[in-house]
Amino acid sequence: MRRAMTLFWQIVIGVGALAIWEWGWDLHARVPWLVPDILDPYFVSKPSEIFKQFLRMGCLVTPRGDWTLGTPGAFERCIGRSENNLWIATYFTLKNTLWGFATGVSSGFVLGLLLGRSDRLSEIFYPYITAFNSIPRIALAPIIILAFGIGDASKIVTAWLVVVFLVFFNTFEGARSVDRDHINAARLLGAGEWQVTRTVIVPSTMAWLFASLTPAVSFALIGVIVGEFIGAEHGIGRMIIEAEARGEAAGMMVAVFVLMIVGVILATGVRRLQSYLLRWRPASTLAT
Amino acid sequence: MQNTPPESLADPSSLRCRIEIDKLRKVFLAQGREVVAVDDASFRIDDGEFVALLGPSGCGKSTILNMVATLITPNGGAIRVDDAAVVPGRPIRNVGYVFQKDTLFPWRTVEDNIGYALELAGVPAEERKARVAEAIRQAGLDGFGRFYPASLSGGMRQRVSLMRTLIARPEILLMDEPFGALDTHTKLDMHSVLLSLWERERQTVLFVTHDLGEALTLADRIILMSARPGRVKADFKVDFPRPRDAVKLRETPQYAALFSQVWHSLGEEFAKGSSPT
Numbered sequence: 001m002r003r004a005m006t007l008f009w010q011i012v013i014g015v016g017a018l019a020i021w022e023w024g025w026d027l028h029a030r031v032p033w034l035v036p037d038i039l040d041p042y043f044v045s046k047p048s049e050i051f052k053q054f055l056r057m058g059c060l061v062t063p064r065g066d067w068t069l070g071t072p073g074a075f076e077r078c079i080g081r082s083e084n085n086l087w088i089a090t091y092f093t094l095k096n097t098l099w100g101f102a103t104g105v106s107s108g109f110v111l112g113l114l115l116g117r118s119d120r121l122s123e124i125f126y127p128y129i130t131a132f133n134s135i136p137r138i139a140l141a142p143i144i145i146l147a148f149g150i151g152d153a154s155k156i157v158t159a160w161l162v163v164v165f166l167v168f169f170n171t172f173e174g175a176r177s178v179d180r181d182h183i184n185a186a187r188l189l190g191a192g193e194w195q196v197t198r199t200v201i202v203p204s205t206m207a208w209l210f211a212s213l214t215p216a217v218s219f220a221l222i223g224v225i226v227g228e229f230i231g232a233e234h235g236i237g238r239m240i241i242e243a244e245a246r247g248e249a250a251g252m253m254v255a256v257f258v259l260m261i262v263g264v265i266l267a268t269g270v271r272r273l274q275s276y277l278l279r280w281r282p283a284s285t286l287a288t
Numbered sequence: 289m290q291n292t293p294p295e296s297l298a299d300p301s302s303l304r305c306r307i308e309i310d311k312l313r314k315v316f317l318a319q320g321r322e323v324v325a326v327d328d329a330s331f332r333i334d335d336g337e338f339v340a341l342l343g344p345s346g347c348g349k350s351t352i353l354n355m356v357a358t359l360i361t362p363n364g365g366a367i368r369v370d371d372a373a374v375v376p377g378r379p380i381r382n383v384g385y386v387f388q389k390d391t392l393f394p395w396r397t398v399e400d401n402i403g404y405a406l407e408l409a410g411v412p413a414e415e416r417k418a419r420v421a422e423a424i425r426q427a428g429l430d431g432f433g434r435f436y437p438a439s440l441s442g443g444m445r446q447r448v449s450l451m452r453t454l455i456a457r458p459e460i461l462l463m464d465e466p467f468g469a470l471d472t473h474t475k476l477d478m479h480s481v482l483l484s485l486w487e488r489e490r491q492t493v494l495f496v497t498h499d500l501g502e503a504l505t506l507a508d509r510i511i512l513m514s515a516r517p518g519r520v521k522a523d524f525k526v527d528f529p530r531p532r533d534a535v536k537l538r539e540t541p542q543y544a545a546l547f548s549q550v551w552h553s554l555g556e557e558f559a560k561g562s563s564p565t
Contacts, residue, residue, distance in 0.1 A: 179391075181387060181391045182391055182393060184359055184387075184391070185385075185387060185393075188383075188384075188385040189408065189456065190379070190408045190409060191408050195408055199404070199408075203395045206395075280394055280395045280397075280437075281438060
């Protein structure tokens with residue numbers, strides 16, 4: 001019953017918002033004080049327009065409005081016509097996000113582990129890390145584009161930069177808070193230094209690493225999009241900038257919509273992975 | 289030191305000394321003040337003896353155990369295990385340790401926790417599997433091999449802890465109030481498990497506890513510690529026949545007699561321990 005009511009309200013709110021978006025502006029002429037200017041389709045387009053634009057940009061219909069699926073070869077022709085259509089853009093953005101994520105997570109983990117387990121190293125590097133961490137990473141994106149060009153490398157580096165600090169700090173905390181009794185237990189059961197690291201410190205730090213994976217993947221996506229805004233040949237960020245230049249609100253909205261889907265898929269995938277890897281945790285402490 | 293006869297040269301096997309503690313001293317710093325936790329503690333444990341180290345809370349009994357286990361560095365005196373001086377920070381092969389706290393690795397299943405020491409030692413997977421399965425059976429944990437510690441009860445976790453230590457077949461066993469956190473019923477259960485496991489191997493055991501009933505049930509000898517600073521106050525022989533039944537033993541008159549004898553001695557220390565120092 002409760003679930004049904006929740007679902008009911010979710011649908012009401014969703015449909016209501018879409019309806020206001022679609023037809024709200026029509027009321028503007030009659031009762032201007034009721035409808036805010038932001039609903040002007042010039043800025044935010046309309047759901048129906050966005051959907052049509054999505055079909056066009058995704059090569060699901062031809063520019064003349066026919067479905068490509070019915071005509072053999074039409075889809076391929078449409079894909080071939082544009083340099084940065086929806087599919088190619090999504091592919092590039094996704095690919096660079098995953099690379100940035102993977103490199104950021106692995107290097108952040110290694111650095112965090114190294115500094116977290118060595119008081120000497122963490123003492124030496126402390127001021128530098130604090131200083132670097134206070135730089136908004138995104139501010140470095142133009143420099144990265146300048147240094148690495150407008151290809152994939154600069155996007156991966158931007159995403160890496162955003163992810164690596166997040167993962168580093170989580171791992172660092174985790175490595176510092178390894179239970180002394182677990183280390184003692186391992187030693188008393190015959191573990192040498194390296195075995196303690198491999199069988200106790202790494203696995204218990206992993207729990208902290210995993211907790212940072214979901215934000216890390218979202219951060220990686222942000223890094224890639226910002227990189228694409230500044231200079232890119234492909235990608236969804238590039239698509240948004242192009243649509244903006246043409247004053248196409250619907251085109252921008254399609255790109256944002258696709259980003260939303262990509263974001264949800266990535267976050268869900270990582271959360272699945274996370275709850276599998278942390279299956280040993282008691283259910284009550286498992287963040288879902 | 290009432291009942292430690294000199295080692296007989298004629299028959300060294302029967303009374304081989306495994307653990308020898310001589311004038312041990314440990315001072316802690318607490319809020320800038322020096323607190324003497326253990327002072328001038330001396331005793332020895334022979335091969336195959338099950339010795340309980342009994343005393344009020346804070347009397348330094350766990351500190352002594354942890355010094356034997358090389359976890360804490362003494363400020364004075366000497367510890368010898370099998371005639372070799374103990375070096376702090378360098379655990380001794382052959383010595384197993386069971387913690388009071390739950391120190392199972394939560395990311396490992398019951399099987400993998402129990403098999404941990406064998407894994408470290410590089411025992412081949414086949415043999416490891418067989419020995420782990422045997423340990424699981426002995427501890428009455430059948431069917432729980434693939435569970436993670438988080439889904440087990442306190443008593444079951446302590447069984448896993450026990451088997452994780454015992455699987456390496458240590459000849460000397462150090463136990464720091466291993467059943468201290470368990471309820472009475474589970475505790476009695478664990479006594480039976482421990483007694484039956486010990487009967488097979490007859491390890492040399494040093495068992496720290498503040499529970500007199502537990503000490504009488506398990507041990508051959510009770511070393512009674514005084515309140516802080518911890519010294520050895522008395523040494524009682526517990527000569528109930530073995531194998532013992534953890535529950536029935538408590539109903540015998542001999543148990544009651546020894547209980548009251550030690551209790552009076554212990555009671556004095558509890559009274560001291562609770563007065564402001």
